[in-house]
Amino acid sequence: MIDFNVPPFVGRETEYMKQAIESRKICGDGSFTKKCNSWIEEKTGTRRALLTTSCTQALELAAILADIKPGDEVIMPSYTFVSTANAFVLRGAKLVFTDIRPDTKNIDENLIEDAITDKTKAIVPVHYAGVGCEMDKITDIARRHNLIVVEDAAQGVMAEYKGRALGSIGDYGCFSFHETKNYSMGEGGAILIKDGAKAEEAEIIREKGTDRSRFLRGQVDKYSWVSMGSSYLPSDMNAAYLYAQLEEADKINDNRLRSWEMYRERLQCLEDEGKVKLPVIPQECKHNAHMFYIVTDSLEERTKLIKHLKENGVLAVFHYVPLHSAKAGLKYGRFHGEDKYTTSIANSLLRLPMYYGLEEADIEKVCELIKGFYR
Numbered sequence: 312m313i314d315f316n317v318p319p320f321v322g323r324e325t326e327y328m329k330q331a332i333e334s335r336k337i338c339g340d341g342s343f344t345k346k347c348n349s350w351i352e353e354k355t356g357t358r359r360a361l362l363t364t365s366c367t368q369a370l371e372l373a374a375i376l377a378d379i380k381p382g383d384e385v386i387m388p389s390y391t392f393v394s395t396a397n398a399f400v401l402r403g404a405k406l407v408f409t410d411i412r413p414d415t416k417n418i419d420e421n422l423i424e425d426a427i428t429d430k431t432k433a434i435v436p437v438h439y440a441g442v443g444c445e446m447d448k449i450t451d452i453a454r455r456h457n458l459i460v461v462e463d464a465a466q467g468v469m470a471e472y473k474g475r476a477l478g479s480i481g482d483y484g485c486f487s488f489h490e491t492k493n494y495s496m497g498e499g500g501a502i503l504i505k506d507g508a509k510a511e512e513a514e515i516i517r518e519k520g521t522d523r524s525r526f527l528r529g530q531v532d533k534y535s536w537v538s539m540g541s542s543y544l545p546s547d548m549n550a551a552y553l554y555a556q557l558e559e560a561d562k563i564n565d566n567r568l569r570s571w572e573m574y575r576e577r578l579q580c581l582e583d584e585g586k587v588k589l590p591v592i593p594q595e596c597k598h599n600a601h602m603f604y605i606v607t608d609s610l611e612e613r614t615k616l617i618k619h620l621k622e623n624g625v626l627a628v629f630h631y632v633p634l635h636s637a638k639a640g641l642k643y644g645r646f647h648g649e650d651k652y653t654t655s656i657a658n659s660l661l662r663l664p665m666y667y668g669l670e671e672a673d674i675e676k677v678c679e680l681i682k683g684f685y686r
């Protein structure tokens with residue numbers, strides 16, 4: 312059986328977790344958490360990075376920092392994971408969904424401006440499959456309309472747009488270290504913050520609304536409740552697991568990119584014959600092989616292909632019921648403009664097995680099965 316996903320494991324995870332346990336400091340903000348934070352800051356060139364318990368919570372923290380209030384509108388693609396939306400719904404915002412581009416499946420930057428009203432507060436680009444959205448255009452729109460940009464870079468760790476790390480371009484960026492993502496700690500994430508004052512605010516909010524971080528640095532004599540907050544700190548044991556992978560980030564990234572290229576080479580003939588469409592990586596983007604997908608002709612064709620693969624021991628999956636058509640999406644948001652691609656892509660896109668250490672023979676098998684299906 313070829314699994315769709317296998318969580319990454321590079322070797323030193325257990326040793327580092329043991330170190331964390333033996334240090335007798337397993338709560339949040341221990342030495343491994345700090346190492347992960349610094350690694351992200353250096354690698355992405357962002358001012359401040361803070362590990363969180365998930366990308367979902369990083370997005371929630373970003374929505375608080377962005378001061379989203381009831382009645383505010385937030386623009387995002389409908390073709391995304393529910394957490395992108397929930398973070399803003401929890402603050403009382405109304406969601407305005409727009410269509411995606413057929414090539415990258417990212418929010419169509421040319422449709423954003425038309426969706427802006429006097430209530431719009433933020434734009435949330437989602438870097439689908441670790442391929443960057445058209446950030447120059449999006450940040451320009453945000454600047455002209457005085458909007459906040461929150462990048463959902465859950466899938467974008469180690470990927471770039473015009474030489475800049477995804478997650479470091481907008482006001483806030485959110486990473487995921489869930490077990491299905493390129494780098495993992497089981498459940499986990501990080502928030503990237505551009506502004507210094509907001510970074511201090513974030514430290515307080517994620518520490519239950521207290522200034523404990525300042526206390527730990529010796530900047531205040533005692534710590535107390537200074538603002539609203541919650542608990543977004545992961546255990547240092549989980550951070551230890553993640554740090555082992557961040558140390559080997561290039562190795563993981565290269566391995567995934569190699570698998571991605573193998574898929575591309577072997578399936579190119581099907582695209583040339585007009586049977587399926589393959590991912591498109593714009594010139595200005597350096598992707599991270601988070602995902603390899605094919606776009607089939609129809610829902611019916613995809614359903615048959617999934618069955619064919621499954622019967623032959625291969626797990627391939629699809630995702631995203633478009634948020635605007637889901638029960639909660641109807642309640643909390645509206646679709647602006649025409650749904651030209653969102654629903655059709657959601658019905659026809661199929662994700663193939665992709666993980667660190669995926670064997671070449673397995674990729675070969677998957678591709679042969681797909682080619683067999685189309686012949």
Ligand SMILES: *Cc1c(COP(=O)(O)O)cnc(C)c1O
Nearest residue numbers: 365366367392394465487489500
């Ligand atoms: C995985 C994912 C999330 C949620 O990440 P968690 O760490 O599981 O909370 C959010 N947005 C997108 C686009 C994702 O792919």
